Amino acid sequence: MLLAVVSSCNTRDPESADIILLNGHVYTLTWPDPDVNGVPDSRAPFSDGKWRPDATAIAIRGDRIMWVGRDDGALSWRGAATRMIDLQGATVLPGLHDSHGHVGELGAALAKVNLFGVRTPAEAVARVRAVADTAPPGTWILGQGWDEGAWADRYPPAGMLSRAFPQHLVYLRGLHGFAGWANDSVLARAGITDSTPNPIGGIIQRTREGLASGIVLNRAVALLDAVVPALTVDQAASNITRALDSLARAGYTMVHDAGVDALHLEAYEQLADADALPIRVYAMLSARDTALAKRWTGRGPDTSTARRLTIRSVKAYYDGALGSRGARLLEDYADQPGHRGVSGSLYAFDTTVVAALMRAGFQASIHAIGDAGNRETIDFLDRVMQTASSTRSLRHRVEHAQVLTPTDARRMNELQLIASMQPPHAVEDMPFAEKRLGRTRVLGAYAWRTLRRAGARLTFGSDFPGSGISPWYGFYAATTREDTAAKSDDTIVPAERLSIEETIRGYSRWAAYATFNERSSGSIVAGRWADLTILDRDPFQSPPSREWLDSGAQYTIVGGKIVFAATAAPSAPAR
Numbered sequence: 091m092l093l094a095v096v097s098s099c100n101t102r103d104p105e106s107a108d109i110i111l112l113n114g115h116v117y118t119l120t121w122p123d124p125d126v127n128g129v130p131d132s133r134a135p136f137s138d139g140k141w142r143p144d145a146t147a148i149a150i151r152g153d154r155i156m157w158v159g160r161d162d163g164a165l166s167w168r169g170a171a172t173r174m175i176d177l178q179g180a181t182v183l184p185g186l187h188d189s190h191g192h193v194g195e196l197g198a199a200l201a202k203v204n205l206f207g208v209r210t211p212a213e214a215v216a217r218v219r220a221v222a223d224t225a226p227p228g229t230w231i232l233g234q235g236w237d238e239g240a241w242a243d244r245y246p247p248a249g250m251l252s253r254a255f256p257q258h259l260v261y262l263r264g265l266h267g268f269a270g271w272a273n274d275s276v277l278a279r280a281g282i283t284d285s286t287p288n289p290i291g292g293i294i295q296r297t298r299e300g301l302a303s304g305i306v307l308n309r310a311v312a313l314l315d316a317v318v319p320a321l322t323v324d325q326a327a328s329n330i331t332r333a334l335d336s337l338a339r340a341g342y343t344m345v346h347d348a349g350v351d352a353l354h355l356e357a358y359e360q361l362a363d364a365d366a367l368p369i370r371v372y373a374m375l376s377a378r379d380t381a382l383a384k385r386w387t388g389r390g391p392d393t394s395t396a397r398r399l400t401i402r403s404v405k406a407y408y409d410g411a412l413g414s415r416g417a418r419l420l421e422d423y424a425d426q427p428g429h430r431g432v433s434g435s436l437y438a439f440d441t442t443v444v445a446a447l448m449r450a451g452f453q454a455s456i457h458a459i460g461d462a463g464n465r466e467t468i469d470f471l472d473r474v475m476q477t478a479s480s481t482r483s484l485r486h487r488v489e490h491a492q493v494l495t496p497t498d499a500r501r502m503n504e505l506q507l508i509a510s511m512q513p514p515h516a517v518e519d520m521p522f523a524e525k526r527l528g529r530t531r532v533l534g535a536y537a538w539r540t541l542r543r544a545g546a547r548l549t550f551g552s553d554f555p556g557s558g559i560s561p562w563y564g565f566y567a568a569t570t571r572e573d574t575a576a577k578s579d580d581t582i583v584p585a586e587r588l589s590i591e592e593t594i595r596g597y598s599r600w601a602a603y604a605t606f607n608e609r610s611s612g613s614i615v616a617g618r619w620a621d622l623t624i625l626d627r628d629p630f631q632s633p634p635s636r637e638w639l640d641s642g643a644q645y646t647i648v649g650g651k652i653v654f655a656a657t658a659a660p661s662a663p664a665r
């Protein structure tokens with residue numbers, strides 16, 4: 091009797107939902123994985139070559155999914171305060187992860203001159219001009235996004251930036267951060283003169299006459315980065331917030347931040363404590379920040395998921411990138427005989443720091459691009475796992491795993507390593523991948539199908555800000571391997587394409603495994619986190635097309651909160 095009185099005083103019916111989603115194309119991904127050729131499991135909602143949604147309604151209570159099923163059954167969870175949302179046929183997927191991105195850099199890039207897509211140095215100068223015209227002399231103008239891979243054979247002429255902008259400090263980073271382009275004022279601040287020797291693993295590009303041209307490559311980029319005025323914690327936090335908001339708008343419920351330094355970690359901690367992170371963050375500590383690495387080696391991982399921040403992985407770089415010919419290859423570059431790139435200690439990879447963090451319980455997430463870079467990374471992980479058995483269950487990741495020999499693809503499976511890959515890279519690297527690698531080696535590049543057949547686990551991301559963040563772009567790249575530039579329908583090794591189901595698993599279920607969250611995230615099941623991505627188009631029911639590139643998210647729901655809604659009605663964003 092007393093119990094009944096208490097519950098009737100409570101305005102929130104303990105049995106009712108906070109939110110009910112109706113009339114959706116819900117794909118729960120609760121059925122088993124497709125086979126290694128992409129053929130759906132017999133229990134998948136797939137017949138006669140067609141997918142159909144396996145639910146239409148979801149009830150959410152608090153931060154959890156409470157029920158999944160058909161519209162008529164959902165109504166029994168309705169209470170006086172339940173918010174009903176008609177999805178009008180929108181597609182509901184388990185909350186998508188971007189498994190590899192640089193959140194602080196995306197936030198900073200959003201505040202910089204955007205050079206994404208510029209084709210020529212003159213176009214870049216024009217975009218900087220638009221900002222320089224109103225910036226007081228002596229101030230910094232930062233830009234990012236010119237494509238160091240595409241420009242590798244025709245870098246801008248020496249002095250071009252200094253002649254255009256003699257009054258400002260102009261520093262334009264390359265798309266992937268493996269090249270920098272600066273005017274003389276910035277070179278002077280960095281102490282770079284015509285006679286400065288190249289740093290280890292880096293190049294200060296010079297003209298035939300031996301003059302520093304303003305272009306620096308690979309590890310030499312750090313010389314310019316070092317003179318850019320440092321961010322404050324507050325600026326880092328606002329960059330993080332700006333970036334996470336844009337990820338929420340794109341439909342992501344979780345991001346794996348591939349390299350967090352002490353400053354950004356402090357900003358993340360503050361935001362997480364204030365419950366101000368719009369989406370979940372799986373932070374990989376930057377091994378380059380040795381003081382930070384040492385501190386966390388003593389402290390051990392923070393595996394709690396009570397906040398939206400998890401800290402249990404370490405990011406390190408083993409070699410450079412393919413476009414700028416920094417990736418370490420087993421044989422010479424096809425387009426630069428005698429050159430094989432740089433790796434390991436020559437690329438400032440610190441085995442002691444990374445091994446100590448692994449022994450302290452951290453997952454290692456190691457950037458490896460070239461076939462030699464990958465082999466040496468796998469060798470390193472193998473050695474540590476052999477000597478410290480506690481590190482074997484830590485689901486270590488090879489970030490990019492971009493060019494692999496067949497033997498090393500099999501070792502990814504034998505050692506239970508995760509290949510953390512970026513479908514956009516396959517299509518963006520098309521202008522130079524085969525030139526760098528030649529016809530045979532390119533067959534082992536971005537080799538998703540080969541890796542699946544070898545038994546390796548995959549997880550997918552975009553590597554923003556180097557690539558566009560839309561998951562639709564990733565879906566298109568993974569299922570077509572087709573150049574998205576309007577004029578071309580070139581494909582790169584089409585045999586490595588994946589099915590849409592495999593692709594979506596790469597961004598959800600398999601990504602959840604890569605963060606140890608497969609029991610909370612990655613499928614739509616009662617009791618799991620109410621993390622949902624709701625899209626304006628059904629990728630299971632429409633064949634890949636360029637229209638996908640203009641598609642987007644309708645709602646993004648994280649822990650039962652609507653963190654993004656494309657339209658104000660019938661629901662407004664929760665924050």
Ligand SMILES: [Zn+2]
Nearest residue numbers: 190191348553
């Ligand atoms: Zn990256």
